[in-house]
Amino acid sequence: MTPLPNSRTNPDGSATIRVLSYNIRSMRDDTDALARVITACAPDLVLIQEAPRFFRWRKKLARLAAASQLVTLSGGATASGPALLCNLRATVEHADDVLLPLTPGLHRRGFATAVVRFGRARLGVLSCHLSLQKDERYEQGGLLLDHLAGLGVTHAVAGGDLNERPDGRTFRRLAGGLQDCWTTAPWGGEYSSTPTDPHQRIDAILATPGIEVLGCGVPLDHPGISEDDLRAATDHLPVLAALRVPAES
Numbered sequence: 001m002t003p004l005p006n007s008r009t010n011p012d013g014s015a016t017i018r019v020l021s022y023n024i025r026s027m028r029d030d031t032d033a034l035a036r037v038i039t040a041c042a043p044d045l046v047l048i049q050e051a052p053r054f055f056r057w058r059k060k061l062a063r064l065a066a067a068s069q070l071v072t073l074s075g076g077a078t079a080s081g082p083a084l085l086c087n088l089r090a091t092v093e094h095a096d097d098v099l100l101p102l103t104p105g106l107h108r109r110g111f112a113t114a115v116v117r118f119g120r121a122r123l124g125v126l127s128c129h130l131s132l133q134k135d136e137r138y139e140q141g142g143l144l145l146d147h148l149a150g151l152g153v154t155h156a157v158a159g160g161d162l163n164e165r166p167d168g169r170t171f172r173r174l175a176g177g178l179q180d181c182w183t184t185a186p187w188g189g190e191y192s193s194t195p196t197d198p199h200q201r202i203d204a205i206l207a208t209p210g211i212e213v214l215g216c217g218v219p220l221d222h223p224g225i226s227e228d229d230l231r232a233a234t235d236h237l238p239v240l241a242a243l244r245v246p247a248e249s
Contacts (some may be wrong), residue, residue, distance in 0.1 A: 001033070001222070002186060004215045007044050008087065008101050012148040014249030017117035018042055018215070021159035021205050023049040023236035028234035035067035037233050040224030041240050043070075044097060046247070047127035047159040047205070049236075051076045053082035068184055075112025075127060082112040082127035082160060091117040100143060103136050111144065115151055120247035124156030125127065130170065137163060141170040145177050155245050158231035159205040161236065166201060181216035181241045187248050188217030192237045195230050205241045216241035 006014050020043035024034060046068070052060040057077045065072045065085050074095035075083030079132040084095070092215060095114040102108050127143055131137040148156045158178065163169045166180070175183070182190060183203065191198035198218070205216055218238045219225055230237060 003223070004187065004240065007042065008118035010118045010244070013120040015121035015245045015247075017044040017118055017243055017245060018169065019045045019047065019157055019159065019241045019243060019246045020238055021023045021047040021049075021127070021203055023161045023203065023234060024051065024064075025236070026050050026052050027064060029234050030229075031035055031064065031067070033229040034233040035064060036229050037225055037238060038068040038070070039147045040222060041219055041238065043240070044084040045116070045125055045157075046096045046097040047125070048071060048083040048085065049115070049127065049129040049161045050057070050081050053077040054080060061190065072107070074114050079112040081129050082110060083129055084112045084114055084125060086116065091120060093117065098147060100140055101123055103131075104131070106131060106133055109140060111147055113147060115153055118245065121245040122153055122155065122248050123245050124151035124153040126156070126158040128158060128160035128162075132163050134170070138173065141173045144174065154248070155208050155211050157205065157211065157243065159203075161203050162203055167246060171204070174206055178208060179205055179211070179213055181205040181243075184213040184241070185215045187215030187238070188222070188240070189220040190217060192218055193241055194235055194238040195237050198237060203236060203239050205239050206231055207243060210243040210246055214242040216245060
């Protein structure tokens with residue numbers, strides 16, 4: 001497998017960055033294996049789903065960030081699960097946690113969002129975990145597109161557990177306005193669920209059209225990542241993308 005490009009600032013001012021999306025199942029599994037997987041991916045941004053939401057959740061998320069050589073950016077219980085981590089290369093302009101409308105009888109959902117800079121490259125970021133219920137999920141897909149558009153940036157990336165395969169109407173709605181990074185530049189493995197039997201792609205990274213996707217997929221056979229760690233870390237496989245974000249004029 002050809003390695004993804006490393007993070008760097010390019011001569012034209014654009015930034016090559018690595019973005020990881022990962023459902024970590026509230027850190028109920030092997031957190032050492034989880035940290036090893038994240039660290040090996042060398043991400044600039046991590047879009048987390050199912051971050052800890054209850055007792056001492058901030059401390060748990062901070063410990064994972066520190067063990068992965070990152071810092072907590074936003075989210076967790078205040079976004080009902082989604083969270084963002086970043087490395088010190090990112091300059092944070094602002095971060096917001098968004099709670100979505102609650103459907104009685106269903107789990108509360110939210111977005112973790114931020115605007116960050118990598119040198120002259122400015123980027124909106126959103127982590128999501130969409131509903132299991134198809135109609136609510138479709139509405140949340142529309143809200144995701146609205147929130148990205150409202151961040152006030154030219155370039156943005158969203159990622160998360162969509163709870164839907166690419167032929168579903170919500171996935172198609174999102175891919176109609178954003179680049180599905182796996183489809184644009186497939187790399188590594190395709191299927192993110194489940195680690196013991198990968199057979200479906202329900203986790204995705206999506207980018208606005210002006211971003212160049214250099215590669216995206218499940219980091220199988222990636223240096224530093226073992227199959228044992230992928231199986232032990234959580235009940236999803238991670239999705240890793242390398243993106244080139246243009247510099248602001």
